[in-house]
Amino acid sequence: MTEQVENLIRKDYSAGFHTNIESDTLKPGLDEGVVRFISAKKEEPEWMLEWRLKAFRAWQEMEEPTWAHVHYPTINFQALSYYSAPKSMADKPKSLAEVDPELLDMYAKLGIPLHEQEALAGVAVDAVIDSVSVVTTYRAKLEEAGVIFCPISEAIKRFPELVRKYLGTVVPQKDNFYAALNSAVFSDGSFVYIPKGTRCPMELSTYFRINEMNTGQFERTLIVADEGSYVSYLEGCTAPMRDENQLHAAVVELVALDDAQIKYSTVQNWYPGDKEGKGGIYNFVTKRGICHRNARISWTQVETGSAITWKYPSCILKGDNSVGEFYSVALTNNFQQADTGTKMIHIGKNTRSTIVAKGISAGRSQSAYRGLVRINAGAEGARNYTQCDSLLIGDRCGAHTFPYIESKNSSAQIEHEATTSKVSDDQLFLCQQRGLDAEKAVSMIVNGFCREVFKELPMEFAVEAGKLLEVSLEGSVG
Amino acid sequence: MLEIHNLNARVEGADILRNLSLSVKPGEVHAIMGPNGAGKSTLGNVLSGRPGYEVTSGEVLFNSKNLLELEIEERAREGLFLAFQYPVEIPGVTNMEFLKASVDARRKHLGLPDLSSFDFMKLARETSKKVSLDPAFLKRGVNEGFSGGEKKRNEIMQMMLLEPNLCILDETDSGLDIDALQVVAAGVNAMRDGKRSFIVVTHYQRLLDYIVPDFVHVLAAGRIVKTGGKDLALELEAKGYAWLEDEGA
Ligand SMILES: Nc1ncnc2c1ncn2[C@@H]1O[C@H](COP(=O)(O)OP(=O)(O)OP(=O)(O)O)[C@@H](O)[C@H]1O
Ligand SMILES: [Mg+2]
Numbered sequence A: 001m002t003e004q005v006e007n008l009i010r011k012d013y014s015a016g017f018h019t020n021i022e023s024d025t026l027k028p029g030l031d032e033g034v035v036r037f038i039s040a041k042k043e044e045p046e047w048m049l050e051w052r053l054k055a056f057r058a059w060q061e062m063e064e065p066t067w068a069h070v071h072y073p074t075i076n077f078q079a080l081s082y083y084s085a086p087k088s089m090a091d092k093p094k095s096l097a098e099v100d101p102e103l104l105d106m107y108a109k110l111g112i113p114l115h116e117q118e119a120l121a122g123v124a125v126d127a128v129i130d131s132v133s134v135v136t137t138y139r140a141k142l143e144e145a146g147v148i149f150c151p152i153s154e155a156i157k158r159f160p161e162l163v164r165k166y167l168g169t170v171v172p173q174k175d176n177f178y179a180a181l182n183s184a185v186f187s188d189g190s191f192v193y194i195p196k197g198t199r200c201p202m203e204l205s206t207y208f209r210i211n212e213m214n215t216g217q218f219e220r221t222l223i224v225a226d227e228g229s230y231v232s233y234l235e236g237c238t239a240p241m242r243d244e245n246q247l248h249a250a251v252v253e254l255v256a257l258d259d260a261q262i263k264y265s266t267v268q269n270w271y272p273g274d275k276e277g278k279g280g281i282y283n284f285v286t287k288r289g290i291c292h293r294n295a296r297i298s299w300t301q302v303e304t305g306s307a308i309t310w311k312y313p314s315c316i317l318k319g320d321n322s323v324g325e326f327y328s329v330a331l332t333n334n335f336q337q338a339d340t341g342t343k344m345i346h347i348g349k350n351t352r353s354t355i356v357a358k359g360i361s362a363g364r365s366q367s368a369y370r371g372l373v374r375i376n377a378g379a380e381g382a383r384n385y386t387q388c389d390s391l392l393i394g395d396r397c398g399a400h401t402f403p404y405i406e407s408k409n410s411s412a413q414i415e416h417e418a419t420t421s422k423v424s425d426d427q428l429f430l431c432q433q434r435g436l437d438a439e440k441a442v443s444m445i446v447n448g449f450c451r452e453v454f455k456e457l458p459m460e461f462a463v464e465a466g467k468l469l470e471v472s473l474e475g476s477v478g
Numbered sequence B: 001m002l003e004i005h006n007l008n009a010r011v012e013g014a015d016i017l018r019n020l021s022l023s024v025k026p027g028e029v030h031a032i033m034g035p036n037g038a039g040k041s042t043l044g045n046v047l048s049g050r051p052g053y054e055v056t057s058g059e060v061l062f063n064s065k066n067l068l069e070l071e072i073e074e075r076a077r078e079g080l081f082l083a084f085q086y087p088v089e090i091p092g093v094t095n096m097e098f099l100k101a102s103v104d105a106r107r108k109h110l111g112l113p114d115l116s117s118f119d120f121m122k123l124a125r126e127t128s129k130k131v132s133l134d135p136a137f138l139k140r141g142v143n144e145g146f147s148g149g150e151k152k153r154n155e156i157m158q159m160m161l162l163e164p165n166l167c168i169l170d171e172t173d174s175g176l177d178i179d180a181l182q183v184v185a186a187g188v189n190a191m192r193d194g195k196r197s198f199i200v201v202t203h204y205q206r207l208l209d210y211i212v213p214d215f216v217h218v219l220a221a222g223r224i225v226k227t228g229g230k231d232l233a234l235e236l237e238a239k240g241y242a243w244l245e246d247e248g249a
Helices: A002-007 A032-041 A046-061 A101-109 A139-144 A152-158 A160-166 A177-185 A425-433 A438-454 A459-472 B040-048 B072-077 B095-109 B117-130 B135-139 B148-162 B178-191 B205-210 B231-239 B242-246
Strands: A023-025 A084-086 A123-129 A132-136 A148-151 A190-194 A203-209 A220-225 A230-238 A245-248 A251-256 A261-268 A280-291 A296-303 A308-311 A314-317 A323-332 A337-346 A352-361 A366-375 A383-392 A398-407 A413-422 B002-011 B014-024 B029-033 B053-062 B080-083 B090-094 B166-170 B197-201 B215-220 B223-228
Touching: A032 A046, A032 A177, A046 A177, A139 A148, A148 A152, A152 A160, A152 A190, A152 A220, A160 A220, A177 A251, A177 A280, A190 A203, A190 A230, A220 A230, A220 A261, A251 A261, A251 A296, A261 A280, A280 A296, A280 A323, A296 A308, A296 A337, A296 A438, A314 A323, A314 A352, A323 A337, A323 A366, A323 A438, A323 A459, A337 A352, A352 A366, A352 A398, A352 A438, A366 A383, A383 A398, A383 A438, A398 A413, A425 A438, A425 B072, A425 B090, A438 A459, A438 B090, A438 B095, B002 B040, B014 B040, B014 B053, B014 B223, B029 B231, B040 B053, B040 B072, B040 B080, B040 B166, B040 B197, B072 B080, B072 B095, B080 B148, B090 B095, B095 B117, B095 B135, B095 B148, B117 B135, B117 B148, B117 B178, B148 B178, B166 B178, B178 B205, B205 B231, B215 B231, B223 B231
Parallel strands: A123 A203, A190 A220, A203 A230, A220 A251, A230 A261, A245 A280, A251 A280, A261 A296, A280 A308, A280 A314, A296 A323, A308 A337, A314 A337, A323 A352, A337 A366, A352 A383, A366 A398, A383 A413, B029 B197, B029 B215, B080 B166, B166 B197
Antiparallel strands: A023 A084, A123 A132, A148 A190, B002 B014, B002 B053, B215 B223
C-alpha cells in the first residue's frame, strides 16, 4: 500500500515551462552599488534610496536564521542576480496593446488571461514577471471607486506620502534576515489603497512569475485598508522547472485601520523541484498584518510548491476587538520541506484569533507547523482557537508541530487541538470498491481533509486550489 | 453471473479459502452462513480485489469476464458491489460528492451520460428516504460520526444508487434494530428484479425471513461444506455448526 500511495504522488509540474523573453539582467553579486542601481532604474526619490541603504547596511550585519525545520546548502548571496526585467518593458507599455505578446502568451499559458474582457469576471490582476510588474488590469474601474491598485514602483512615485507613511511599519527593515534583504533590493510588487468606508468593487489579484535563471525574486506588497473599508486580495505564484534552486524572498505588509477588513488569499505553486529533490524555489517570505480597532485580517493560504517554504503570515492585533485569522493548507511531496505557520500577537482588549492549519505530507517530504500565540498583559479577554491537523500519505514522510503559547493575561482563553491521521488502506479501498480510481480517491480524501480551509477561499480560487492539490498528488498511488 | 471454480486464497501467509466453488445465476439470492473466522468476509474481499488478499489458484468468471484480472475499480464499475461489514469514515468528503463520483464512474463505464447535479441530488434524496436516512446525511462526511445502523443503511443507499449486478452483503444485518433490519430487507427486495443477484452473508436466520434466499451455503474452514434451501438456515439455527464437521465435511 505504501508503495501504492507513493506512486500516486509522482506529478508533473504543469507551470514548468520557460518563456523566451529577452531580459536585462544585472550581473550576479550584491553591494551598495546594486542597491543604488535598482533604485536608479526605478527612478526613485532620494528617501526611498536612503530607506533601502539603511536596510542593506542592517542586512550585512545579520545572520541567516537556522531555527526552522528545513535543511539546504548555504545560499551564496553573491552568486545571485538582483535585477531582471523583460527588455520589452524598458520603454514601459502604457496599455495592454503595447505589452509584448510573448509575455501575454506566457500568462495565458498559466491560465491567467490579462485581456480584461477575458479575465476572470470581476478580478483585477497585477502580473509581475521576474522583478517587474507587467500589467495591471481594470485600473480605470478601480480608480472610479478611489481604489489604488498599481505596481509599488509606480506608487512610490505617484503616492509618495501614502507609501512613506506605511512602508516598513508592519515589517521593519531589520525585522529578519530575509526581510532586510528584501527591503534593500525589492524591485516591484503591488500596492493597494482602499479609501475610507469603501468596499473594493472587485477581487484584486497579483500573479508572480519567476522566469529568468539565477535570479532572486524580491517583491514587496503593501495593502492599506483605510477606516471601515474592505478588500479581498489573491496572490498566485509559479516558476519554470530548473535544476538550480532559485531564491524568492518577498515581504507583504497589511494595514487594516479601524473597522477595516482585509482578506488575503494565496495559492502558492512555485516549482517544487523534481522527484529526486533537484531544483525548486527557496521561498522565504515575511507576511504580516496589523489590525487597528475592530479590524479583521484573514490569511488563507494553499501552499503546494517550493522546495523550501519558510513562511509565517501573522497578525498584530493592536486595536481592541480586532480579529486575526489564519487558514492554511500546506502540501509537501517528494523532497519538499515546509516550515510554516503563523503568529498571533494579542495586544488590544477582547482580541480574537483563529488558526486552522492543515498539513499534508507525501513522498519523503517534511512539513512543520510553527505557531506562536502571544497574549500581552493588556489584552484583557483575548481568545485564541488553534486547530492543527496533519495527514500523512505513505510512511516515509514526516509532520511536526511546534506550537508556542505565551500568555501574560490570566483572563485569556486559549484552546489548542491537534490531530495526525493517515490516508488509510480501508478508505482507499472503499472508494475504489465504489468505482473511483486510486488517484481520484486520494485527491478526494485530501480535499475532504482541507474542506475547512477551502471554504475560506474565494470561489474561483477554491476550485483552482482543489485542482492544484489533485495535480500535486498525481502519481501518489498506482 | 458469477462462477467460482476451486478458488484458493491466502492472507498474511495463511491459506484461508480452500478449493471454494460457487455458482450464482442471474436473479438468485445466495445466503452464506458459517462460524467466525471461516472465510466469509475473505470471500467478499477476494472477489472485490482488496489488496492483501492473494489468490493462489482457481478461477472466477463475472459476467463471463475473468474477474481476477480486473482492477478493484473496474470490478466495481462492472457491477460488483460489496456492502462492508465495517464501513470506514472519510472525514470532510460529503456523502453527496462521494456518491455522485461513484455513480458518475459507473455510468461512464456503461456509456451513459453523467447525471446533472440537480437530477442526482433529487435521486439521492429520494433514495435516502427509502432507507429511512434523513437527506441531511447526504451533506455529512462519508460515514463520519454515523451510528452503526446508520452506516449500514448508508451502504444500502449506495447499493441502490449504483444499481449493481451482483451485491455482496457482509453481515449488513448485524447491529441493526428490528426496524432497520426491515428497512434493509425491503431495500434488497425492491432491488430483486430477476436479473440482479445477491450474496448475503449473515449469522442470523432472522434476516432470511425477510430476504428469502434461493440457496443457503455453509462456509467452514475456507470451503462450502453444505448447501441447501432456506430451511437449512433454520436447521443451523437449531443445531449450530458442529454436526456438519461430524458429517465429515
Ligand atoms: N487482513 C487479514 N490479516 C490477517 N488475517 C486475516 C485478514 N483477513 C482475514 N484474516 C483471517 O482469515 C480468517 C477468515 O477471516 P474472515 O474475516 O474471512 O472470517 P469470517 O468468516 O468473515 O468471520 P466472521 O463471521 O467473524 O465475520 C480469520 O482467521 C482471519 O483472522
Ligand atoms: Mg466476516
